[in-house]
Amino acid sequence: MKTIWLIAAALLAVMQAAHAQNHRGGTLKLVAASSDGSIDPQVNYTDQYWQLFIVAYDGLVAFRKSAGSSSNDIVPDLATSVPAPQDGGKTYVFKLRQNIKFSNGQPVTPADVVASFERLFKVNNPNAGSWYNNIVGGDKCLTAPATCTLPDGVVAGDDGTITIHLVKPNPEFLYQIALPFGAILPAATPPHDMGTIPIPGTGPYAITSYDPQKAFILQRNPYFKVFSPEAQPDGYVNEIDFEFGVTGENAVTAIENGQYDLDMDPSLPADRLAEMSTRFPRQIYINPLLADYYAPMNVNIPPFSNLNARLAVNYALNRRDTVQIYGGKNLGVPACQILPPGFPGYQPYCPYTKNPGPKWTAPDLAKAQSYMQKSGMAGQKVTVITDDEGVDPALGTYLGSVLNQLGFVATTHVLSANIQFNYIQNTNNKVQISITLWYDDYPAPSDFLNVLLTCGQIHPGSDNSVNIAGYCNKQYDAKVQAALRDAITDPAKANTEWAAIDKQATDAAAWATLFNPKQLDFVSARLGNYTFSEQFHLLFDKVWVQ
């Protein structure tokens, strides 16, 4: 009996290998309206390019390349195993795999790992000051990035071990180094943003050319051999061509005609969705995103320095309308709170609705008007800042209309998507209210509740001041720190604390959360093995095109 099972298993393995071989080859064709900046994986902070970086680069650990919630798991990548924290959560010891090569043929050494962590500071990584400065020596590197060294923070041993020492325990450290920022690059990589010049990596694909006006091309890395299938599978397609300059409407038509396989822009034209869903239902995939569409209100300048004015906006918003604008009820879920559904610590909560409870049902205009009257802010001028991408201008116009109905004198100002997110962060621009979207970096509540709403994330005059609302409450911050501490020893307790913090942040009404969007991927008829990771969305090394 055992022999039969062994033979069956062997046959299945052979069939799977043959099946994989059948699908190997071809070019995956992606398209977008415009490029998204630098291709330096330690600099670029866009969801669009991260999807490509994860097939070209590896960190010591990675998120599992799989569908569903298991894609939030950390698995070994260039390290042989995921280390358990030592020294009360302040030390991690990694063992580097042997015989791994970069796409230029050079072997990966512990020196490359040390240099890559130092380079995070030299290139002014967006999170160098909020995540990686917790590595011993990190704060010194922040003050003198050009000469950054981490002799006591990242230590290479003779036996291929890498020991990382942290200043204080951080339950999210492995998440933070599993993102593309944690990519291990050759030690000789210049210590500045490489812009359009490809950097060798260790993934199954290597970036071979990049022209922000035309295309981003990745081809097979000739030195790649599968070393961690969970973190970095081989990939089916031989080449990934990502072309720019095709706007939403035309991209949809091109995909319908089989000229491209996927539109990478975050939202598809709302008026084409009905046609796509009726004519090409098998080419549509919808997945919930761990994300919030929201309107941060600046709590430090009028009129939203007034809590009643913020509450009025929250009660007046018809979140169903915002979902309609985004593309209909199948593409978004109205929301009031900060944490998105499915996140650790999430407990459904919505005070800003008729019949407050776990779900938003309808706007409460009577309460909205009552708070508006209490605020005394009627007649105040308000400018809504939104960007020009996808449905964002329409959301901005809608928000302006709601504000006008409340009694504000509102206008909507549309900025280029290239600058809007930085513009609304800078306190010098005195932005009162805006429309923006936040995706999780990794599945930890702090990525919303700490990163977006604590005092430490306010940097006056800086374009990187991601607490856009400027909400600063010392008591709230203390609770966040306590939850972060408890997450190391007692994650369940920490999640309960995060739920309470989420409630407090929601009640403070520094944001008007609009809805939790879903990702709609409209793919070509030939694209197969669609695999959606909660972390990085469609996995390009899982799909095939033949």
Added chain:
Amino acid sequence: MLAFAILIVIIAACLAAPWYAQNISQSDPFASNLDGSITLAGQPVDIMQSADTGFGVTPIGPTWTQKYFLGADDQGRDVAARILFGGRNSLLIAAGATLICLTLAGLIGIVAGFSGGFVDSILARILDILWAFPVYLLAISLSAVLISRGLKLGPVTIDSDSLLIPIAIIGIVYVPYVARPIRGQVLSLARSDFVLAAVCLGVPRARILWKDILPNVITTLIVFAPLMMALNMLTEAALSFLSIGVQPPAASWGTIILDGEGLLYTRPAVAIAPGLAIMLTVVALNFLGDGVREAFDPRAKIRVQK
């Protein structure tokens, strides 16, 4: 004459926009109406129509009735009412910018041409510098800066959403296009026999300017007026289409084309109708310009008679 009549009709229709919104379409063209519905043929019809599949929402198309005659935009607003309101802003900006442009151009051209020497050199070089900028690039650059911050000049503050900003920008960028021919004309007039005679007779320069130069220049400016207004209207539409002209919820024909851009496949009327309005107005202004030129330019009349 026909062009003039068409213009009068367009202007009158735009002036009647509030009346149309209140009494005919019975809707607020500046407020989102995503949940609204109307009655068509006795049946209630949603203004924003969801697909049966739950994906996608399409605004109602032209009903050819008093409500939503040209359909709705992506906020559920009546496109016909918005076009009338938008026309008011488009015409106001075009007319205001034309006034600024002709006033500045006339002033600079006359001062430069009549003063000559150093003053002329300085003013002519300034015009050259302005001329050297591609006009749309200059307008876009100025708009991008002023629309985000507004304008503060001493005690004068102009809000970023004020129509004065596009009026001023468009008015200024076209000044060299009018000032240079005016300067040339004044240079020529200043050397003409009747002006030289006046100078020899000791007539004060101010009187020469007022009595001899200005009347000759005014006719040129009047001929320029409709042509510049047409050009300004196109520029305003371009800036508003790029989101750096009229700011929402206010509308102009350019912003309505932008609203319709995302609906081109399913509701093309949203973009096409304001486009047609611009085309009709610009063609009418150009014909009017030709008529005015013929009326003021005796040589053109002679050519026509020949």
